[in-house]
Amino acid sequence: MKRITKILAFCSVIMFLCMFGYEPVKAAEYLRKVETSSQLFAVPEGGWSSINSEVIYSEDYTINGNASTFISRSKTACYNTAYATTAPGLILGNVQHSNGVFYKTWTSVDIIYPGKWTYGRSYENYETAMYTATTTETGTLAYLYQCDGGIPTTVPKSVVLPLKTR
Amino acid sequence: MRKRNIIIGILLGALLSIAVILPSVAENPTTAIMKKWGTILLKNSKSDKEKTISDIVYKGENATITKKQIEQAVDFYMLTGSSREMAEEQAVQHLKEYEALYQEAIKNGYTVTDDEVRAYIEELKQMVEIADNKEDVKEVINQFESEEDYWEYEFTVYQKSLPIQKYVKAMEQDFANLTGVDIHSSDGNERWRENFEDLKRKLVEAENFSLVENK
Numbered sequence: 204m205k206r207i208t209k210i211l212a213f214c215s216v217i218m219f220l221c222m223f224g225y226e227p228v229k230a231a232e233y234l235r236k237v238e239t240s241s242q243l244f245a246v247p248e249g250g251w252s253s254i255n256s257e258v259i260y261s262e263d264y265t266i267n268g269n270a271s272t273f274i275s276r277s278k279t280a281c282y283n284t285a286y287a288t289t290a291p292g293l294i295l296g297n298v299q300h301s302n303g304v305f306y307k308t309w310t311s312v313d314i315i316y317p318g319k320w321t322y323g324r325s326y327e328n329y330e331t332a333m334y335t336a337t338t339t340e341t342g343t344l345a346y347l348y349q350c351d352g353g354i355p356t357t358v359p360k361s362v363v364l365p366l367k368t369r
Numbered sequence: 370m371r372k373r374n375i376i377i378g379i380l381l382g383a384l385l386s387i388a389v390i391l392p393s394v395a396e397n398p399t400t401a402i403m404k405k406w407g408t409i410l411l412k413n414s415k416s417d418k419e420k421t422i423s424d425i426v427y428k429g430e431n432a433t434i435t436k437k438q439i440e441q442a443v444d445f446y447m448l449t450g451s452s453r454e455m456a457e458e459q460a461v462q463h464l465k466e467y468e469a470l471y472q473e474a475i476k477n478g479y480t481v482t483d484d485e486v487r488a489y490i491e492e493l494k495q496m497v498e499i500a501d502n503k504e505d506v507k508e509v510i511n512q513f514e515s516e517e518d519y520w521e522y523e524f525t526v527y528q529k530s531l532p533i534q535k536y537v538k539a540m541e542q543d544f545a546n547l548t549g550v551d552i553h554s555s556d557g558n559e560r561w562r563e564n565f566e567d568l569k570r571k572l573v574e575a576e577n578f579s580l581v582e583n584k
Binding site: 240241242243245246247248249250251253255285286287288290292311321322323324352354355356358360 | 406445446448460463466505522530554565
């Protein structure tokens with residue numbers, strides 16, 4: 204009888220927590236933004252050097268109650284170029300959250316990317332950040348198109364990701 | 370009273386017009402540069418297309434560089450902010466590399482047919498449409514009498530640039546196969562770029578360009 208009471212009490216606690224919004228820590232989820240863009244650079248012989256790219260910025264997070272803990276982030280770039288002598292390129296920069304925190308330590312990771320791209324690279328950062336699930340903070344991944352000897356020589360670009368998880 | 374209201378109305382209308390017109394008149398610097406570049410290309414597209422012996426300024430084993438090519442490239446580098454002296458150096462160096470690469474591409478069989486060039490021009494047109502700087506490219510095109518004239522001019526440019534593009538792509542692949550370097554990675558890509566600079570330097574050396582005496 205005592206055992207049944209204990210089981211009923213345990214079930215009641217679980218039911219109460221489920222009904223009133225307690226959420227256990229979940230496996231990581233992610234926020235992700237993909238930006239596709241193209242740029243042409245004028246070159247001295249009268250033609251163009253070109254670059255087409257897909258840049259992906261993602262943030263992995265876990266939810267605990269009303270808090271999101273961002274546990275890692277990744278930046279990936281896949282691109283194609285066309286040029287005769289003046290080669291364009293893409294440089295992936297750092298991520299900055301709108302509270303001013305920069306994420307500068309990146310580890311290169313192997314990726315498999317679709318065959319339509321000639322180049323691809325990906326990096327991960329494992330620093331943590333915590334915000335409320337309804338935060339208005341954003342993350343910004345800066346990247347740069349570069350074409351030494353072309354017009355323009357550099358084109359700064361960025362991907363902005365709202366960090367609101369609910 | 371009525372007169373005063375009319376005057377205020379006119380003044381407000383004028384202010385509103387200025388506020389609407391001003392941002393559209395102010396050009397960004399790249400747009401202004403592209404406009405100038407378009408006029409330079411237009412001028413060169415109209416001058417004689419055939420090289421004559423008196424036009425040749427530099428002569429290599431197989432390659433030649435004309436006065437017109439140098440003038441165009443000097444104008445280009447001056448648009449990027451270089452002084453005339455610096456622009457002349459950059460122009461000659463660039464053209465030596467460009468012409469040496471072209472000779473090497475042709476020697477290695479990377480020729481193109483007119484149909485291939487036309488197909489590439491069609492790709493380029495599509496690229497322009499999706500490019501982030503589409504408006505800048507349009508500024509270059511707009512300096513020509515018609516869009517058709519511009520693409521006709523580009524056809525002549527790519528008759529020479531496309532063999533180089535094909536050759537360079539093949540060289541990049543050869544470099545990856547021979548060295549085992551993953552050119553897709555950041556480091557590998559950097560190593561290919563260094564190798565490409567080295568290749569251009571060697572080809573220019575092999576051409577052994579010399580200044581042609583003006584008669």
